[in-house]
Amino acid sequence: xxxxxxxxHFFTCGSSEGFTHANAQDGAQVIAKVGNANLIKLSxxxxxxxxxxxxxxxxxxxxxxxxxxxxxxxxxxEVISAGVxxxxxxxxxxxxxxxxxSSRGHKEDIEAIVRRMAEExxxxxxxxxxxxxxxxxxxxxxxxxxxxxAVILWDQK
Amino acid sequence: xxxxxxxxHFFTCGSSEGFTHANAQDGAQVIAKVGNANLIKLSxxxxxxxxxxxxxxxxxxxxxxxxxxxxxxxxxxEVISAGVxxxxxxxxxxxxxxxxxSSRGHKEDIEAIVRRMAEExxxxxxxxxxxxxxxxxxxxxxxxxxxxxAVILWDQK
Amino acid sequence: xxxxxxxxHFFTCGSSEGFTHANAQDGAQVIAKVGNANLIKLSxxxxxxxxxxxxxxxxxxxxxxxxxxxxxxxxxxEVISAGVxxxxxxxxxxxxxxxxxSSRGHKEDIEAIVRRMAEExxxxxxxxxxxxxxxxxxxxxxxxxxxxxAVILWDQK
Numbered sequence: 130x131x132x133x134x135x136x137x138h139f140f141t142c143g144s145s146e147g148f149t150h151a152n153a154q155d156g157a158q159v160i161a162k163v164g165n166a167n168l169i170k171l172s173x174x175x176x177x178x179x180x181x182x183x184x185x186x187x188x189x190x191x192x193x194x195x196x197x198x199x200x201x202x203x204x205x206x207e208v209i210s211a212g213v214x215x216x217x218x219x220x221x222x223x224x225x226x227x228x229x230x231s232s233r234g235h236k237e238d239i240e241a242i243v244r245r246m247a248e249e250x251x252x253x254x255x256x257x258x259x260x261x262x263x264x265x266x267x268x269x270x271x272x273x274x275x276x277x278x279a280v281i282l283w284d285q286k
Numbered sequence: 287x288x289x290x291x292x293x294x295h296f297f298t299c300g301s302s303e304g305f306t307h308a309n310a311q312d313g314a315q316v317i318a319k320v321g322n323a324n325l326i327k328l329s330x331x332x333x334x335x336x337x338x339x340x341x342x343x344x345x346x347x348x349x350x351x352x353x354x355x356x357x358x359x360x361x362x363x364e365v366i367s368a369g370v371x372x373x374x375x376x377x378x379x380x381x382x383x384x385x386x387x388s389s390r391g392h393k394e395d396i397e398a399i400v401r402r403m404a405e406e407x408x409x410x411x412x413x414x415x416x417x418x419x420x421x422x423x424x425x426x427x428x429x430x431x432x433x434x435x436a437v438i439l440w441d442q443k
Numbered sequence: 444x445x446x447x448x449x450x451x452h453f454f455t456c457g458s459s460e461g462f463t464h465a466n467a468q469d470g471a472q473v474i475a476k477v478g479n480a481n482l483i484k485l486s487x488x489x490x491x492x493x494x495x496x497x498x499x500x501x502x503x504x505x506x507x508x509x510x511x512x513x514x515x516x517x518x519x520x521e522v523i524s525a526g527v528x529x530x531x532x533x534x535x536x537x538x539x540x541x542x543x544x545s546s547r548g549h550k551e552d553i554e555a556i557v558r559r560m561a562e563e564x565x566x567x568x569x570x571x572x573x574x575x576x577x578x579x580x581x582x583x584x585x586x587x588x589x590x591x592x593a594v595i596l597w598d599q600k
Contacts, residue, residue, distance in 0.1 A: 134347055148563040149556075151542055155564050158486065164568065165538040167508065167596075168486040172315065172325040176347025189538035190448055190490025192508055194324065194349055224322040224346035228308060242306075249305040250312050254321065282324075291504055329472065329482040333504025351481065351506055381479040381503035385465060399463075406462040407469050411478065439481075 135194065135282035137180040142211065142278035144268035150201040153275035157199070157268075161277055165189040168279070171196050175215055175225030175280070181262070182285060197279035198229035198243075202270045210239040211276040212265030216247035219257040226250040227280050240265035292351065292439035294337040299368065299435035301425035307358040310432035314356070314425075318434055322346040325436070328353050332372055332382030332437070338419070339442060354436035355386035355400070359427045367396035368433040369422030373404035376414040383407040384437050397422035449508065449596035451494040456525065456592035458582035464515040467589035471513070471582075475591055479503040482593070485510050489529055489539030489594070495576070496599060511593035512543035512557070516584045524553035525590040526579030530561035533571040540564040541594050554579035 143160025147153030158164040166187040173196035187193060198211040211231035218225060228246040232239055244263050251258050268276045300317025304310030315321040323344040330353035344350060355368040368388035375382060385407060387400040401420050408415050425433045457474025461467030472478040480501040487510035501507060512525040525545035532539060542560040546553055558577050565572050582590045 134345070134349065147567075149544075149560055151544065151560055152563050152567070155540070155542075156567055159567060165488050166486070167488050169326060169483060169508075171349070172323070174322050174324050174347045179347065188448070189536075190488045190493065192448065192485070194326075222346075226312075228312075230306075230308065246306055246308055249309050253304075253309070253313055253316060291502070291506065326483060328506070329480070331479050331481050331504045336504070351483075379503075383469070385469075387463075387465065403463055403466055406466050410461075410466070410470055410473060 134176045135284045137182045137285050138175060138280055138282050139182050139184045140264040140280055141184050142264050142266035144266050144276040146271050146274050150273060153201050153273045154199055157275040157277035161279065163187060163281060167192045168195040168197065173227040175227055177224055178221055194282045195279050196227040196229055197277060198231040199277045200231035201275035203273045205270055205272060207233060207270045208235055208267055209233055209276050210236040210265055210267040211278040212240040212243040212263060213278045213280050214243040214247040214261055214263035215280060216251040216258050217260045218251055219259045223256055231276065236265040236267035291333045292441045294339045294442050295332060295437055295439050296339050296341045297421040297437055298341050299421050299423035301423050301433040303428050303431050307430055310358050310430045311356055314432040314434035318436065320344060320438060324349045325352040325354065330384040332384055334381055335378055351439045352436050353384040353386055354434060355388040356434045357388035358432035360430045362427055362429065364390060364427045365392055365424055366390055366427065366431065366433050367393040367422055367424040368435040369397040369400040369420060370435045370437050371400040371404040371418055371420035372437060373408040373418050374416045375408055376416045380413055388433065393422040393424035448490045449598045451496045451599050452489060452594055452596050453496050453498045454578040454594055455498045456578050456580035458580050458590040460585050460588050464587060467515050467587050468513055471589040471591035475593065477501060477595060481506045482509040482511065487541040489541055491538055492535055508596045509593050510541040510543055511591060512545040513591045514545035515589035517587045519584055519586060521547060521584045522549055522581055523547055523584065523590050524550040524579055524581040525592040526554040526557040526577060527592045527594050528557040528561040528575055528577035529594060530565040530572050531574045532565060533573045537570055545590065550579040550581035
């Protein structure tokens with residue numbers, strides 16, 4: 130449907146305070162270095178044989194598919210976290226599975242949950258898991274804060 | 287903007303239990319045979335003269351536009367349903383209208399509601415309705431369950 | 444990733460009553476003249492040097508990226524508003540920032556808030572603001588009403 134399926138992906142995350150919930154969320158995306166891209170939210174599967182790459186700068190305004198978790202809070206002192214995980218199948222012809230999760234709580238807990246979600250999802254498909262990778266970030270709210278974690282699908286030569 | 291507008295569409299639905307709300311939702315999409323695609327949520331109109339086709343397997347990881355209804359619940363015994371409907375106009379140069387609806391309740395009721403929503407939407411545009419098609423699914427929650435119904439826009443020769 | 448980044452944008456808004464929340468929302472998009480397009484929700488940045496154009500008719504069923512605010516209510520007499528703002532940077536090589544906001548309340552208040560959100564977002568990036576543009580709409584609910592405001596990214600010769 131779209132002419133091309135992206136051939137690589139990277140993990141990124143960030144957190145921020147902001148003037149409003151939306152600004153805190155925007156700030157967290159700026160910290161994650163995707164604040165100038167236009168993220169298109171996906172359901173989300175990882176295309177087979179998508180290469181894992183280092184986060185790279187995205188051209189400003191570019192439309193880029195992403196699976197992401199985002200949370201914001203205005204309760205001073207509250208700890209919020211966002212995480213994403215990818216379960217990679219042993220069979221390279223199959224899609225990987227991306228899961229995202231955000232909640233109040235510490236990042237270790239949120240990341241453990243989202244890793245398990247990705248693992249269970251691949252099992253549901255009857256696929257053996259080769260590896261699980263994940264990223265997470267936590268934020269202690271001062272006034273209004275947000276946390277953001279993403280897997281970005283991207284295209285590289 | 288995107289190089290090509292999809293030329294066909296199909297209906298699909300599914301329901302599932304899962305380890306978490308997200309996993310149940312993922313499972314429902316797997317049952318609906320779109321669990322390995324990357325659904326891009328639309329607002330959503332049906333391109334004029336889009337052909338209705340049988341559900342077809344989607345390449346893993348592919349980005350595919352879709353209008354969908356999704357609901358999950360963790361209340362044992364609760365009945366949840368998701369439905370989508372398309373109102374096709376008599377005038378083939380006009381877009382059809384896709385509506386989606388999900389709620390607690392039985393599928394007959396949810397499907398009747400979403401069909402009426404699509405019909406009313408086409409009337410609002412001053413267009414005569416040629417036909418309404420719909421699909422729905424219901425799920426009785428055991429521990430954590432989800433229901434999912436979609437119209438998938440796709441491209442075929 | 445997508446072959447082409449849209450080269451222009453326009454502002455639009457609308458409000459409507461409807462048979463359900465979804466129909467009211469659909470009606471508001473029809474009033475805004477994007478009721479037959481498939482809006483893909485963005486995060487959202489404005490591509491550098493994107494030209495501001497007059498609202499133009501979109502081909503039915505077309506997939507079009509958009510940043511939008513939407514709200515609906517079924518409380519008779521309630522006033523709801525939706526607004527979007529773009530902060531344009533002085534530096535033409537940088538992306539602009541689109542913010543959206545919707546809430547109960549009058550449009551003057553909602554539009555002032557969303558303008559400030561866009562301004563703060565550009566400041567966060569260390570960019571000088573050249574100009575802020577915005578649009579907003581308000582609706583007094585009769586039975587079920589909705590308000591919708593958007594920046595549509597589009598491609599023109």
